[in-house]
Amino acid sequence: MTSALLTDATILTVDPADRTIIRGWIAIEDGRIAGLGTAASMPDPKRFDMLHDLAGHLVMPGLINAHTHAAMVLFRGRSEGHSLLTMDGWYDTIREPELSLVAADIGPAVALSCAEMVLSGTTTFCDQYFFAEQIAAAADAAGLRAVVAYGIVQLGDQARGAEELALAAAFVQRQRQGRVIAWFGPHAPYVDNDEALLRAEVAMAVENGCGMHLHMAAGPEDNALTLARYGLTATQALALDGFFQGRVHAAHCLDLSPEDIAVFAAAPAASVAHCASAGLRSGRAGICPVVDLRAAGVTVALGTDNVAANNSYDMVAEMRMAGLVASHREGRAQPVSSRDLIRMATIDGARALGIDGETGSLEPGKAADIVAFDMRGPGWSETPDAPTALIYSGSGRDVRHVWVAGEQLVTDRILTRRPFDEIRHEYSATYADFWSRVAAAGKAH
Numbered sequence: 030m031t032s033a034l035l036t037d038a039t040i041l042t043v044d045p046a047d048r049t050i051i052r053g054w055i056a057i058e059d060g061r062i063a064g065l066g067t068a069a070s071m072p073d074p075k076r077f078d079m080l081h082d083l084a085g086h087l088v089m090p091g092l093i094n095a096h097t098h099a100a101m102v103l104f105r106g107r108s109e110g111h112s113l114l115t116m117d118g119w120y121d122t123i124r125e126p127e128l129s130l131v132a133a134d135i136g137p138a139v140a141l142s143c144a145e146m147v148l149s150g151t152t153t154f155c156d157q158y159f160f161a162e163q164i165a166a167a168a169d170a171a172g173l174r175a176v177v178a179y180g181i182v183q184l185g186d187q188a189r190g191a192e193e194l195a196l197a198a199a200f201v202q203r204q205r206q207g208r209v210i211a212w213f214g215p216h217a218p219y220v221d222n223d224e225a226l227l228r229a230e231v232a233m234a235v236e237n238g239c240g241m242h243l244h245m246a247a248g249p250e251d252n253a254l255t256l257a258r259y260g261l262t263a264t265q266a267l268a269l270d271g272f273f274q275g276r277v278h279a280a281h282c283l284d285l286s287p288e289d290i291a292v293f294a295a296a297p298a299a300s301v302a303h304c305a306s307a308g309l310r311s312g313r314a315g316i317c318p319v320v321d322l323r324a325a326g327v328t329v330a331l332g333t334d335n336v337a338a339n340n341s342y343d344m345v346a347e348m349r350m351a352g353l354v355a356s357h358r359e360g361r362a363q364p365v366s367s368r369d370l371i372r373m374a375t376i377d378g379a380r381a382l383g384i385d386g387e388t389g390s391l392e393p394g395k396a397a398d399i400v401a402f403d404m405r406g407p408g409w410s411e412t413p414d415a416p417t418a419l420i421y422s423g424s425g426r427d428v429r430h431v432w433v434a435g436e437q438l439v440t441d442r443i444l445t446r447r448p449f450d451e452i453r454h455e456y457s458a459t460y461a462d463f464w465s466r467v468a469a470a471g472k473a474h
């Protein structure tokens with residue numbers, strides 16, 4: 030594999046000491062970070078196949094989008110004016126047309142999503158949807174790192190739930206290692222997956238050593254159902270069902286009570302994917318209690334959610350939104366620092382997904398998942414703090430180079446594996462075909 034030396038960059042290591050290295054270097058060998066440091070310790074450039082002079086660049090770990098549904102790019106712009114965090118909004122604008130999806134739609138859609146993600150600096154994403162096989166294949170073809178949670182929507186049909194569970198188990202057993210790994214993904218507990226199915230999913234996840242990714246305390250129905258039935262919030266009802274014994278990664282979490290936060294804190298591997306843009310867009314008053322969760326020791330990662338609920342995969346924008354909404358919620362200026370926002374979008378995302386030994390920070394021995402932002406363009410200027418400049422002045426569109434496992438997937442803003450135009454044209458044909466099928470089925474919203 031090609032070795033590379035990156036030089037003269039401002040490097041955010043996001044390692045335990047959270048170092049910023051000015052005019053630093055990083056060596057990539059055999060897909061891993063072989064070393065990094067200041068100019069004084071730089072190895073001989075002649076030893077490397079590729080040299081990248083990154084003066085004027087910010088270099089950091091690849092961003093981790095901890096919650097999305099990549100195939101749903103097909104619904105971008107199709108749910109405007111509707112909340113996607115209520116059963117009605119989701120059912121009317123997503124679920125009904127979704128019934129016209131076929132497996133052949135997924136590859137082109139996920140390819141476009143992966144292209145947008147990597148071009149804006151995301152190197153790992155956590156996905157939850159059906160058609161998990163096709164999503165995993167498309168992520169693999171794009172070269173990204175991914176956790177693909179096999180989505181199970183039961184909606185009162187027990188036979189369908191059992192059938193889906195068997196397929197999910199087979200998927201998880203096949204897709205256990207490499208850049209793309211498999212999890213279970215019950216859509217939303219109690220709302221569309223019953224207790225028996227949830228318990229079966231937990232047992233299988235624990236048995237297979239994989240995680241569960243789900244939506245939790247996102248819409249009003251989540252807690253309303255369990256409060257009416259058991260007098261408990263969804264989080265506490267799930268805890269009673271043994272849900273928190275394994276790895277649980279919960280998206281949204283807008284309505285967590287102090288008791289719910291205690292459940293997350295006491296669990297061995299529970300984390301939250303805070304999707305600030307999607308939460309704000311829904312119009313719900315609840316905002317994920319990020320400050321309280323972090324104070325309780327809970328890992329909080331950041332996600333865009335699907336691009337019908339967000340419209341963008343830009344994780345720089347998502348860091349900015351998370352920072353601003355935390356200020357609004359807490360009633361004080363910037364209770365979550367820029368450095369913490371960077372950690373949430375990198376190492377905390379990796380920790381949530383159980384891959385922090387492999388990615389999420391720039392440390393010798395870890396996979397070379399690296400992004401280089403060009404800080405020389407408009408919108409940037411001399412600044413005392415690089416993380417703040419990136420989050421509040423920069424954008425995913427400032428990404429110049431991206432490596433995943435040492436492979437350069439973006440060079441000078443261009444995809445290396447497949448031309449973006451080819452991906453876009455294939456997607457456009459799929460989009461037209463899908464929506465004409467939806468219209469023919471009488472399900473167009």
Ligand SMILES: [Zn+2]
Nearest residue numbers: 244280334335
């Ligand atoms: Zn979601």
